[in-house]
Amino acid sequence: xxxxxxxIGLAAVLVLVSVLFGACDKASNQGPTxxxxxxxxxxxxxxTVALMPKSKGNAYFxxxxxxxxxxxxxxxxxxxxxxxxxxxxxxxxxxxxxxxxLGVDVIAAxxxxxxxxxxxxxxxxxxxxxxxTYDSDAQPDVRSFxxxxxxxxxxxxxLVEEAARLMGDSGEFAIITASLTAxxxxxxxxxxxxxxxxxxxxxKMVALRPCDxxxxxxxxxxxxxxxxxxxxxLIMAICSPAVPGTAEAVKQAGKVxxxxxxxxxxxxxxxxxxxxxxxxxxxxxxxEDLGYLTVHAAKALVDGSLKxxxxxxxxxxxxxxxxxxxxxxxxxxxIFNKANIDQFDF
Amino acid sequence: MTLPASNRIAGRAEGRxxxxxxxxxxxxxxxxxxxxAGRNFGTADxxxxxxxxxxxxxxxxxxxxxxxxxxxIDLSVGSLLGLCAVLFGKLWRDxxxxxxxxxxxxxxxxxxxxxxxxxxxTRLRLPPLIVTLGTFSLFRGLAEAVTRGTDAFTNFPDxxxxxxxxxxxxxxxxxxxxxAILVGVWLWVHRTTFGRSFRAIGFSPxxxxxxxxxxxxxLTLAYVVAGAVSAVAAITYTARFGTAKxxxxxxxxxxxxxxxxxxxxxxxxxVGSVPGTLLGVAGIAVLTNGLSRIxxxxxxxxxxxxxxxxxxxxxxxxxxVLSRHISLRERRSSAQNRRxxxxx
Numbered sequence: 001x002x003x004x005x006x007x008i009g010l011a012a013v014l015v016l017v018s019v020l021f022g023a024c025d026k027a028s029n030q031g032p033t034x035x036x037x038x039x040x041x042x043x044x045x046x047x048t049v050a051l052m053p054k055s056k057g058n059a060y061f062x063x064x065x066x067x068x069x070x071x072x073x074x075x076x077x078x079x080x081x082x083x084x085x086x087x088x089x090x091x092x093x094x095x096x097x098x099x100x101x102l103g104v105d106v107i108a109a110x111x112x113x114x115x116x117x118x119x120x121x122x123x124x125x126x127x128x129x130x131x132x133t134y135d136s137d138a139q140p141d142v143r144s145f146x147x148x149x150x151x152x153x154x155x156x157x158x159l160v161e162e163a164a165r166l167m168g169d170s171g172e173f174a175i176i177t178a179s180l181t182a183x184x185x186x187x188x189x190x191x192x193x194x195x196x197x198x199x200x201x202x203x204k205m206v207a208l209r210p211c212d213x214x215x216x217x218x219x220x221x222x223x224x225x226x227x228x229x230x231x232x233x234l235i236m237a238i239c240s241p242a243v244p245g246t247a248e249a250v251k252q253a254g255k256v257x258x259x260x261x262x263x264x265x266x267x268x269x270x271x272x273x274x275x276x277x278x279x280x281x282x283x284x285x286x287x288e289d290l291g292y293l294t295v296h297a298a299k300a301l302v303d304g305s306l307k308x309x310x311x312x313x314x315x316x317x318x319x320x321x322x323x324x325x326x327x328x329x330x331x332x333x334x335i336f337n338k339a340n341i342d343q344f345d346f
Numbered sequence: 347m348t349l350p351a352s353n354r355i356a357g358r359a360e361g362r363x364x365x366x367x368x369x370x371x372x373x374x375x376x377x378x379x380x381x382x383a384g385r386n387f388g389t390a391d392x393x394x395x396x397x398x399x400x401x402x403x404x405x406x407x408x409x410x411x412x413x414x415x416x417x418x419i420d421l422s423v424g425s426l427l428g429l430c431a432v433l434f435g436k437l438w439r440d441x442x443x444x445x446x447x448x449x450x451x452x453x454x455x456x457x458x459x460x461x462x463x464x465x466x467x468t469r470l471r472l473p474p475l476i477v478t479l480g481t482f483s484l485f486r487g488l489a490e491a492v493t494r495g496t497d498a499f500t501n502f503p504d505x506x507x508x509x510x511x512x513x514x515x516x517x518x519x520x521x522x523x524x525x526a527i528l529v530g531v532w533l534w535v536h537r538t539t540f541g542r543s544f545r546a547i548g549f550s551p552x553x554x555x556x557x558x559x560x561x562x563x564x565l566t567l568a569y570v571v572a573g574a575v576s577a578v579a580a581i582t583y584t585a586r587f588g589t590a591k592x593x594x595x596x597x598x599x600x601x602x603x604x605x606x607x608x609x610x611x612x613x614x615x616x617v618g619s620v621p622g623t624l625l626g627v628a629g630i631a632v633l634t635n636g637l638s639r640i641x642x643x644x645x646x647x648x649x650x651x652x653x654x655x656x657x658x659x660x661x662x663x664x665x666x667v668l669s670r671h672i673s674l675r676e677r678r679s680s681a682q683n684r685r686x687x688x689x690x
Contacts, residue, residue: 056648081645082638090587090594091648094399098638101392102385115500119588123511180496181591210495 046078049298050099051291052092052109053083054136055213059266060240060287061110063346064135067291074316075299080104087179087213089113096120100127106298108147110135114183118142130301134294136184140326144301144308147294148327149285152184156191158283158333159262160200163234166260166280170202171233174225176246176263178213178239185238192236206232211242218245226253237263243282247273267336267344274341282336288346289318290330297328364673365610365666369625372658373632380636387639394518398510398586400631401520402427402595404624405579406602407609408531409572411623414606415535415544416568417551417615418474422463423576423602425485427595430456430580432489435499435590445506453577459485460573464566482599489592499590510585520582527575532620544568548615605630608659610666630655 051068053061065081072079080099084091089112097120099107107124111117111133121131121142131138134147163173175192177185189208196203206229211218222235222245235250237243243265250259251273261279263270266287273279296315300306306313313321313328322329336344380387406423413420430452437448459481466477512519535541543564546554555561579598584590609626611618633654638647 079645082647085648085652088593088596089589089591090583093587094395095638095648097395097399098392098635101389101395102639113498113589113591115498116587116589116591119507119511181498 046076047106047299047302048078048080048104049295050080050082050102050104050107051295051298052095052107053081054092054110054112055087056081056083056085058213058241059269063266063287064291064294066346067288067293068295069291070288071292071295071299071316075296077295077299079295083110084112087112089116092117093120096124100124100129104129105302106130106132108132108134108294108298109138109143111138111183112136112179113181114138130298132294132298132301134290136182144326145297145306145323146327147290147297147330149287149290149330150333151329152187152191154333155188155264155283156195158335159188159236159238159264160192160195160203162262162281162283162335163236164200164203166262167203167233169200172204172206172229172231173234173236174207174209174229174232175205176209176211176218176221176225176235176237176239176242178242179210180208182239188238211239211245213239213241215241215245218242219249222246222249223253226250226255226259232259234260234262237261237265240265240269240284243279244269244273247278251276251278266346267341268346270336271341274336274338277338280337282341283333284336285330285333286346292316292318293321293328293330364669365662366619366622366625368665369609369622369629369662373625373629376629376632376636380632380639384636384639385641387636390516392635392639394513396631396635397521397524398518399635400627401518401524401586402579402583403598403601403605403630404524404627405527405575405582406572406598407605407623407627408527408620409568409575410599410602411606411609411611411618411620412531412535412541412544412568413474413572414603414611414613415541415548415615415618416565417548418467418565418568419478419603419613420463420474420569420572421478421599422459422481422485423572423579424595424598424600425482425489426456426459426573426576427580427583427598428592429459429485429489429492430577431584431590431594432492432497432499432592434577434581434584436492438502439499445503449581452581453574456577456580457570457574460570460576461566463573464569467569468562468565486592486596489594493592495592499584500588502585502588507585507588510582510587520586523578523582527578528620528624535620540564540567545616548612548617601630604655604659608655608662610662629658633658 049072053064068079068081082095092112093116096107100123107129109117109121118139121138125131125142131143132145132147133143135149137146167173175189177189196205207225209221209225211221218237218241225232225235226249235246237246243263246263247261250256250261256278262281264284265282266284267282270279270282274282293315297306297313308326311323313323315321386392410420410423433455434448434452437443437451438445463477463481466472467474509519514522535544543554543559546557546559547561547564551561580594583594605626606623607613608629609622611622634651637643637651643650
């Protein structure tokens with residue numbers, strides 16, 4: 001057994017390169033996706049909905065997924081739920097490009113980076129795949145509808161009013177956000193600032209820190225904020241992992257009651273802190289409903305029952321939703337506090 | 347170990363070729379499996395996807411390999427990719443350079459950054475692991491500073507995006523760049539005295555020095571090339587993604603190292619090959635893509651591919667150790683009266 005290592009190496013390279021190039025070349029001009037779609041239509045023909053979260057482990061999206069699966073079962077569609085394990089816009093593009101060649105019927109994406117993902121979504125549309133977005137929008141021309149979990153005004157007003165109530169309408173507060181480039185958070189933040197300036201000028205925002213959608217990073221940021229701003233009266237955490245992260249930081253710093261915590265998050269992740277009195281209120285929409293509505297809208301877009309120009313949309317057991325322009329609206333945000341948090345288990 | 351050095355090298359080289367043959371079988375098995383079980387796996391578009399998605403990690407792996415061959419490591423390549431991506435965007439948008447000129451400057455910047463690593467390693471005699479751990483943070487930090495964490499460069503011209511999304515003769519544009527660099531690195535490592543000196547340095551830096559090899563110059567070259575090619579990867583990444591942001595290429599250094607080690611390169615230096623590295627990259631790329639096409643694993647593709655890549659890596663390392671052990675034992679019994687010509 002003595003083959004020259006060079007020869008094996010060279011053979012390996014040649015085989016691999018020629019396989020790659022051969023495969024690329026052979027079918028590059030035959031419109032492979034179309035070919036496969038028609039072939040697929042005989043064999044299996046339930047609609048395939050591909051649902052992408054910003055990151056998979058995030059409890060917010062896990063909860064969306066529960067609603068999405070319920071809708072998929074009701075509608076008899078095939079649901080693929082995949083996304084980056086950590087928020088990573090480039091990885092989102094790669095997964096979407098894979099979905100395009102896989103031949104899904106509709107892609108529903110929560111976008112980490114608006115401009116970045118639009119390249120991939122535009123490619124999907126060019127291949128005849130329907131696109132909608134939910135949670136965080138892409139550029140408007142690359143999707144038919146955006147399932148809007150709550151209007152930015154609604155969210156900002158709920159947050160600012162809660163903050164003003166808890167702070168006695170004066171003092172310093174800080175915001176922890178997911179990333180400084182996330183489209184939805186920037187939008188909320190703009191409205192928070194506008195409302196603060198017009199309605200509650202005695203409130204002062206002293207810092208805005210990103211936490212990369214990670215709980216431990218949020219906890220570290222909150223700890224820094226607590227020592228850097230001794231007069232801080234409230235921290236507003238506007239991405240879901242940041243709410244328990246911030247609460248833990250406040251608790252460990254022994255500043256419960258002195259520094260209040262509010263935020264956008266899941267009741268289940270915050271129940272402990274709400275009951276202990278660390279976190280005062282958690283504001284959110286019903287995330288399961290968001291996933292449920294998204295899958296219903298995605299399916300309706302494929303079968304033609306949802307078209308541009310519609311003003312209402314019926315989604316299974318949840319009833320009717322308003323469509324404003326190309327936004328399907330989920331409705332008003334909901335405030336979870338000590339009194340009602342036990343009634344929700346998501 | 348009383349074995350003559352030439353025997354030891356020959357033994358390792360043979361172990362390496364056996365490793366490559368084994369890895370080639372694994373890759374073929376993967377392709378065969380996903381071809382049958384995966385949905386639309388073997389289509390031209392999907393093969394093109396796989397190639398596009400692995401070009402950057404592949405480029406980094408190609409230039410990581412010679413560095414690991416010298417017994418070093420470069421943890422900064424992923425961060426440098428991010429820095430080069432935003433500097434390229436900056437040069438193109440804010441300094442108003444045409445994109446080819448901006449790309450050229452970016453490659454220059456990448457080389458300088460690689461040179462910076464090299465100076466710290468060769469002049470200050472710091473371990474590469476520590477130096478590049480430092481520049482890993484430094485380059486990423488610079489990228490974030492340049493963009494203040496929020497700025498992103500986008501709206502590149504179509505002629506540039508063609509690099510990332512277009513095809514030449516049916517093959518993704520960036521694959522041609524990859525093949526050119528692949529051939530270049532292969533010639534460099536396997537057909538010139540540079541490659542031999544990298545191995546010699548990896549086996550024993552002092553020995554290489556006494557053998558008259560300009561160790562510092564060779565090491566510098568390896569790190570500068572790594573920097574330059576990281577910049578090339580930054581450009582193909584930006585063209586593929588259509589956006590340059592400070593977080594470009596996060597974690598790519600580890601993906602590249604994984605591919606290199608999977609490809610049979612010893613992390614202690616001295617042993618490794620370009621074809622092996624290519625197979626390492628391909629093995630991971632096929633696995634990641636294939637898992638997202640099997641109905642049962644579609645929704646867990648990212649987690650499973652991480653898990654299976656890890657398992658594959660440990661298996662490959664285990665098999666490598668075992669086969670080396672066996673071949674050493676065989677050799678030891680006949681070492682007395684047989685001399686092997688060194689074949690690498």
